[in-house]
Amino acid sequence: ENVLTQSPGTVSLSPGERATLSCRASRTVSSSSLAWYQQKPGQAPRLLIYGASTRATGIPDRFSGSGSGTDFTLTINGLEPEDFAVYYCQQYSSGPRTFGQGTRVEI
């Protein structure tokens, strides 16, 4: 199983600032088969990024993904109030689909 480790666990930022979230895999994620999701309290996760860097339909361009191999990053430029949430990475390159433990972005 490919274990994903996200850091930091929690980050405290202000609206307008940049958030940089990290996701590290224990094994190479082939074909950049990595996705990012956003989850708000009481809601289902929402797909933000797939293929490590492709924004899903309707996702604002302040969200960007990068990385390859075992190291991936989600960047949120100019945090909006609605961006304060928990973010998960997920790999889908092989074996069971695994998620990171999540990063909470709080005000």
Next chain:
Amino acid sequence: EVQLVESGGVVVPPGGSVRLSCAVSGFTFDHYTMHWVRQITGKGLEWVSLVSWDGGSTYYADSVKGRFTVSRDSSKNSLYMEMNSLTSDDSGLYFCAKDGRGFGELSYFDFWGQGALVTVSS
């Protein structure tokens, strides 16, 4: 509009059984592998099971293998999961989720239901 609606969440005693359902609409159900993902209250996401687009293959997380059975019914555009021998570790919110790419290609999840709550408690 793509919609996934889970049902069947319940309070069940340890050792009991539950059947979850997920009714889908807004896409060609037969073309997509479907998944169950769970979330323990206040915790992260755990992939639980999948059934392939054609129903020919199923896979399970080690934590539920031998106890859970996933299936689909194309005539009803529905996904199911039979959960047996439940323990408190199985308590949580169970989401159904749709593969973003069709015909079994390994994929992210592009749409999710709102979840069904299963509580295992005496």
